[in-house]
Amino acid sequence: MVDNKNNSTPAGEEHDPSRRKFIKNTGIATGGVIGGTILGALIGNPFKSEESSSTGDSKDDVHFSETRMFFSRFEDFKVLSEATERIYPEDDNGPGAIGLGVPYFIDKQLAGAYGSNKNDYMKGPAQKVEGVNTYQTLMTRGDVFIEGLRKMNAESQKRHDAKFYDLEADQKDEVLQDLSEGKIKLVGVEATTFFKLLRDMTIEGAYADPLYGGNKNMEGWKMKEHPGIRASYMDLIDSEDFEKLDPISLRDYQQ
Secondary structure (H helix, E strand, C coil), rough: CECCCCCCCCCCCCCCHHHHHHHHHHCCCCCCCCCCCCHHHHHCCCCCCHHCCCCCCCCCCCCCCCCCCCCHHHHHHHHHHHHHHHHHCCCHHHHHHCCCCHHHHHHHHHHHCCCCCCCCCCCCCCCCCCCCCCCCCCCCCCHHHHHHHHHHHHHHHHHHHCCCCHHHHHHHHHHHHHHHHHCCCCCCHHHHHHHHHHHHHHHHHHHCHHHHCCHHHHHHHHHHCCCEEECCCCCCCCCCCCCCCCEEEEEHCCC
16 A cells, blocks of 8 residues: 555555556546546546547537427337428428428427417317318327327338338328328327328428427528518618528527
8 A cells, every 4th residue: 555644655566656647547546447427527537538538520510409309209209200201201302301300390399388288278078070170189289199100100010010110102101191081090089180280290390490490401491492580671672683582590680
């Protein structure tokens, strides 16, 4: 042992500063190897190379809005993603629903008041009005989506022995078509109600302000040549030329 009083070494043992440095850095003196703890952060981690400790630009392009808040099961989210992509597919004009972040838009909407029907009247009776496709169910929108997406998966396995997201494009369209026509039975809600919600929210996610999680990089607006959220056109109102404007998001008005 080292004598902490006079910092001397035991008889017969040479003073080895590199050995003492290793003991200090590996945390043996405190009872174990220290990595991500507070003390480890103070004295450094000998197992972390200089290259890995440097802060690169690899995370600069991370979109933190692309984080699930409602869907705890990734499989449900995968079904949702593939369904929205079939409704709004990628083509020569630009990205589809997945590229626009529509699944994350829907996830965030369902995680909030809209998904829990917080501001809706949710007392019975819920009655189906013939010829009118309205929201008539005592289930919340979040519950409707969970029921609908899992039924889509079950129906896909029943018909094709595969999950919905593993089907061919025409097979996915077949399931979605039957949902839209009410040919697939859901528990507690009409299939047509679920499909209408799915389709409407897909379109909303493609064209809503990016602040809400969809319309990634305003690509939905760019495809439509939509100018975005502008406070005024006073500087252009007298112009006789066609003005093509770059879109502006609500983010552009915030510090």
